[in-house]
Amino acid sequence: MIQDIFPLVMKNQYEKKVPASNDRVLSFQEDRIFVREGERSDYLCYGELTDWCGVSGEPIPPAVYLFSLGECAYFLADLPEAFVEKAQENGFSYVRMFAMRRKKPKELVFAAATAWHLYVWYRDNRFCGKCGQWLLHSETLRMLSCPCCGNQVFPKIAPAVIVGVTNGESILLTKYADREYTRYALVAGFTEIGETAEETVRREVFEETGLLVSEPRYYGSQPWGFDLNLLLGYFCEVKDASALRLDEEELADAAWVHYSELPRDEEGLSLTQRMIGAFRDSFRK
Numbered sequence: 133m134i135q136d137i138f139p140l141v142m143k144n145q146y147e148k149k150v151p152a153s154n155d156r157v158l159s160f161q162e163d164r165i166f167v168r169e170g171e172r173s174d175y176l177c178y179g180e181l182t183d184w185c186g187v188s189g190e191p192i193p194p195a196v197y198l199f200s201l202g203e204c205a206y207f208l209a210d211l212p213e214a215f216v217e218k219a220q221e222n223g224f225s226y227v228r229m230f231a232m233r234r235k236k237p238k239e240l241v242f243a244a245a246t247a248w249h250l251y252v253w254y255r256d257n258r259f260c261g262k263c264g265q266w267l268l269h270s271e272t273l274r275m276l277s278c279p280c281c282g283n284q285v286f287p288k289i290a291p292a293v294i295v296g297v298t299n300g301e302s303i304l305l306t307k308y309a310d311r312e313y314t315r316y317a318l319v320a321g322f323t324e325i326g327e328t329a330e331e332t333v334r335r336e337v338f339e340e341t342g343l344l345v346s347e348p349r350y351y352g353s354q355p356w357g358f359d360l361n362l363l364l365g366y367f368c369e370v371k372d373a374s375a376l377r378l379d380e381e382e383l384a385d386a387a388w389v390h391y392s393e394l395p396r397d398e399e400g401l402s403l404t405q406r407m408i409g410a411f412r413d414s415f416r417k
Contacts, residue, residue: 133354133400133401133402133403133406134238134241134242134245134354134355134356134401134402135242135354135355136238137201137238137239137242139202140201140202140239141201141202142199142200142201142242142246143199143200143201144198144199144246145274146197146270146272146273146274146275147197148197148271148272149197149205149207151178151195151197151205151207152178152205153177153178153179153182154177154178154179154204155177155178155204155205155206155207156174156175156176156177156178156204156205156206156207156243157175157176157177157178157181157195157206157207157208157209157211158175158176158198158206158207158208158209158243158244158247158251159176159208159209159210159211160226160247160248160251161226163228163229163230164226164227164228164229165226165227165229165232165244165247165248166211166216166219166224166225166226166227167224167225167226167227167232167235167240167244168222168223168224169223169224169225169227170223171236172236172237172240173235173236173240174240175206175240175243176211176219176224178195178207180219181193181209181211181215184215184218184219185212185215188214188215190212190214190215193209193210193211193212194209195207195208195209196208196209196254196269198246198247198250199243199246199247201239201242201243206243206247208247208250208251208254229244229245229248229358230312230313230358232244232245233358233399233401234399238400238401241401244357245355245356245357245358246355246357247357248357248358249287249355249357249360250274250287250357252360253287253288253360254276257276257285260278260280260281260283260285261283261285262278262281262283263278263280263281263283265278265279265280265281266279267283267285274286274287288360289360289361289362290322290359290360290361290362291322291323291329291361291362291364292320292321292322292323292332292359292361292362292363292364293320293321293323293329293332293333293336293363293364293365293366294318294319294320294363294364294365294366294403294404294407295318295319295320295333295336295337295345295348295365295366295367295368296318296351296365296366296367296368296407296408296411297318297319297337297341297343297345297368297369297370298367298368298369298370298411299369299370299373299388301390301391301415302388302389302390302391303318303388303389303391303394303408303411304318304319304341304343304370304376304386304387304388304389305317305318305386305387305389305394305408306318306319306340306341306383306385306386307383307384307385307386308382308383308384309380309381309382309383309384310384315395316389316395317404318404318407318408319336319337319340319341320336320363320404321335321336321339321340329348329364329366330347330348330366333345333348333366333368334348334368337368339379339382340378340379340382340383340386341376341377341378341379341383341386342375342376342377342378343370343371343372343373343375343376344370344371344372344375345368345369345370345371346368346369346370346371347368348366348367348368349366349367349368350364350365350366351365351366351367351403351407351410352365352403352406352407353365353403354402354403356402356403363403365403365404365406365407367407367411373388376388391411391412391414391415392412392415394408394409394411394412395408396409397409
């Protein structure tokens with residue numbers, strides 16, 4: 133899955149770090165990330181940015197520490213427009229986040245998704261929600277604090293479930309309605325306040341498909357920074373497969389697919405595809 137980057141390890145505890153020349157700088161514009169395209173894409177080195185600033189006379193933009201992958205630290209910064217134009221000569225451009233799912237190596241994709249999650253949090257929490265004052269970065273924690281009223285703001289994570297609804301040797305595959313992602317997936321949805329993950333499974337399956345299911349069985353989890361989620365995977369057996377009806381506002385299609393006809397995982401990133409593969413392989417032992 134996206135987080136499977138062994139032998140690298142992500143260290144995401146906040147530290148007050150000073151960027152080194154070979155550390156990476158991540159920058160976003162709307163839903164795009166600044167990346168050097170190629171057979172093996174890469175991000176901007178901090179030294180490339182400081183060298184350009186030294187020649188151009190532009191001030192070096194402030195950089196916020198995000199996380200480390202192995203020995204390389206990753207920082208968030210807003211890049212000067214003139215630098216962006218110059219860097220395009222060396223293969224850099226702002227690439228849509230959705231397109232990053234197809235990039236190699238996998239740690240590049242994981243870095244993009246995790247950085248996006250933190251970028252959105254920083255972007256959307258510049259002001260205090262209680263008194264309207266500017267929020268300040270904590271020196272010791274991944275936290276924003278208000279110097280006026282003392283309000284503390286931590287990163288937000290949205291828990292959601294992925295559900296493999298099974299019917300003997302078949303599993304229910306679905307397609308989202310009005311989404312950019314058009315491949316077959318599994319039933320999915322966000323956990324509501326006051327609800328357990330298992331209750332979310334039953335509710336989402338019924339709301340989207342009209343099906344009642346047996347006791348959910350936990351499979352696994354993964355961070356999914358593209359949508360600011362922590363995904364929790366469950367399997368459950370349908371009680372009456374003939375009751376299938378679609379919520380057409382959520383789903384464009386749904387079908388029972390025999391394990392022998394399930395598609396292969398092309399990306400190797402998502403919990404959804406890992407679960408589909410696990411269901412298929414469970415019949416081939």
